[in-house]
Amino acid sequence: MTNGNAWDADELVRAARLARDLRAQVGADARIFAARAPGRVNLIGEHTDYSSLPVLPVAIDRATIIVAAANMSGELFVRNADPAWPARTFRIERHIPPFETGDWANYVKAAVQGLIDHFAARGASVSQFRGGAAIVDGRVPVAAGLSSSAALTIAAALSFMALNSLTLPPLEAAQMAARSEWYVGTRAGGMDQAASLLGRRDHALFIEFDPLRVRPVKMPPEAAIVVADSLEVADKSGRVRSEYNRRVVECSLAARILGHALGFDNARILGDIVRSAGRIDAASLERTLAENSPAELATDLNDAARILGGDRETLARDLLGEGPHRIILDARPLKVPARARHVLGESERVLRAVDALEAGRLDELGLLMNASHASLATDFECSTARLDALVEAARRGGALGARLTGAGFGGSIVALCRADDAARVIAQIDRDYYAKLDRQTQHARAVLHAGPGADVIELAAA
Numbered sequence: 001m002t003n004g005n006a007w008d009a010d011e012l013v014r015a016a017r018l019a020r021d022l023r024a025q026v027g028a029d030a031r032i033f034a035a036r037a038p039g040r041v042n043l044i045g046e047h048t049d050y051s052s053l054p055v056l057p058v059a060i061d062r063a064t065i066i067v068a069a070a071n072m073s074g075e076l077f078v079r080n081a082d083p084a085w086p087a088r089t090f091r092i093e094r095h096i097p098p099f100e101t102g103d104w105a106n107y108v109k110a111a112v113q114g115l116i117d118h119f120a121a122r123g124a125s126v127s128q129f130r131g132g133a134a135i136v137d138g139r140v141p142v143a144a145g146l147s148s149s150a151a152l153t154i155a156a157a158l159s160f161m162a163l164n165s166l167t168l169p170p171l172e173a174a175q176m177a178a179r180s181e182w183y184v185g186t187r188a189g190g191m192d193q194a195a196s197l198l199g200r201r202d203h204a205l206f207i208e209f210d211p212l213r214v215r216p217v218k219m220p221p222e223a224a225i226v227v228a229d230s231l232e233v234a235d236k237s238g239r240v241r242s243e244y245n246r247r248v249v250e251c252s253l254a255a256r257i258l259g260h261a262l263g264f265d266n267a268r269i270l271g272d273i274v275r276s277a278g279r280i281d282a283a284s285l286e287r288t289l290a291e292n293s294p295a296e297l298a299t300d301l302n303d304a305a306r307i308l309g310g311d312r313e314t315l316a317r318d319l320l321g322e323g324p325h326r327i328i329l330d331a332r333p334l335k336v337p338a339r340a341r342h343v344l345g346e347s348e349r350v351l352r353a354v355d356a357l358e359a360g361r362l363d364e365l366g367l368l369m370n371a372s373h374a375s376l377a378t379d380f381e382c383s384t385a386r387l388d389a390l391v392e393a394a395r396r397g398g399a400l401g402a403r404l405t406g407a408g409f410g411g412s413i414v415a416l417c418r419a420d421d422a423a424r425v426i427a428q429i430d431r432d433y434y435a436k437l438d439r440q441t442q443h444a445r446a447v448l449h450a451g452p453g454a455d456v457i458e459l460a461a462a
């Protein structure tokens with residue numbers, strides 16, 4: 001993970017500037033480390049990762065940088081180059097209590113907690129960890145579905161490891177960080193952290209889970225990735241989080257009901273069903289589920305317990321968790337077959353998309369992306385009118401395919417087009433979408449490139 005090649009010239013300048021600032025605080029002799037971690041845009045495979053089913057993201061050429069120096073205070077002091085995010089200090093302890101919901105520095109805490117858990121399980125004592133001072137400079141758009149949170153978490157994890165002279169192989173680090181969003185109460189899968197750590201320049205990443213595996217797939221040079229932000233804030237600490245966690249519950253119920261029907265009684269997530277069955281056969285699994293589950297189930301989980309022949313309280317505890325991060329469901333019924341239809345169909349689309357990309361069949365990849373969006377909009381119900389409008393605009397502008405990317409409920413779309421058509425796609429999006437908004441939107445859309453994964457280096461004294 002010390003691959004200076006991951007840094008572009010601009011990032012090195014940013015890091016050097018931050019280091020000068022930090023040195024003023026920590027003194028001329030301190031060793032200063034710099035970590036960079038990119039955001040990601042997911043080409044296809046949406047809402048599949050927490051079922052341990054495959055995804056196809058790219059790490060993007062926008063990264064969060066953290067410079068850090070160790071000290072013996074037992075605390076970590078983090079400052080953000082953007083004054084909109086207030087400086088925070090916290091104690092390095094075995095169980096680090098989170099700041100208030102929505103606080104940016106909870107992602108730093110999530111990283112540190114993840115590492116403490118990881119190394120404690122291998123015999124380390126929390127008193128061995130050094131604290132320090134750090135400055136964060138994020139360039140991944142926030143709340144836009146491009147994983148600024150994973151970029152921050154991974155940059156924080158690499159910095160904290162560097163302060164403590166620890167290293168982990170990238171795959172192990174990705175596995176360790178996979179559940180970092182659980183710390184802030186989102187039951188997310190491991191796609192974002194894996195993409196940020198394992199990104200490869202000019203490559204998409206075919207990622208499979210349980211165990212985590214990554215195969216880089218070359219992006220054909222004639223392909224361009226356009227990302228456009230709806231500017232509808234997909235704030236993961238509020239409504240998006242409760243919608244997201246509700247989808248996690250619905251997908252897990254689908255797995256349990258399918259498992260019960262098929263005799264795979266230990267199935268907890270849809271990936272378990274696929275692994276037990278030996279392959280993804282979406283059509284047949286959808287049929288089995290439709291025969292065994294009504295379209296809607298009551299949130300009190302009585303229907304579900306009846307179908308599964310078990311005890312409602314135990315089921316509720318297993319599905320919703322316990323303690324402060326217990327998932328609270330509102331009274332709307334749970335939609336199990338429709339959610340599973342999306343996840344299983346999407347997983348098949350990912351496999352076809354990998355084949356199409358490897359063979360350079362961009363038209364086919366575009367069609368799969370369109371099908372993904374339709375499924376996310378109707379079966380998964382995580383699109384919005386604005387995301388739909390952006391997707392339409394991109395297609396009208398000549399995109400081969402377009403879809404929402406990330407969790408949805410706001411955030412960004414991703415469009416695939418021929419490199420020669422990228423300017424036309426953007427012009428159409430400007431006309432059809434941004435021209436109607438009364439605000440500065442120059443930075444809201446861009447052609448993004450598949451960039452390298454996260455990295456940490458030591459900066460030489462100035």
Ligand code: GLA
Nearest residue numbers: 046047188189190191406407
């Ligand atoms: C968010 C989560 C990811 C993934 C996507 C949806 O980005 O952090 O783990 O579930 O949503 O595909």
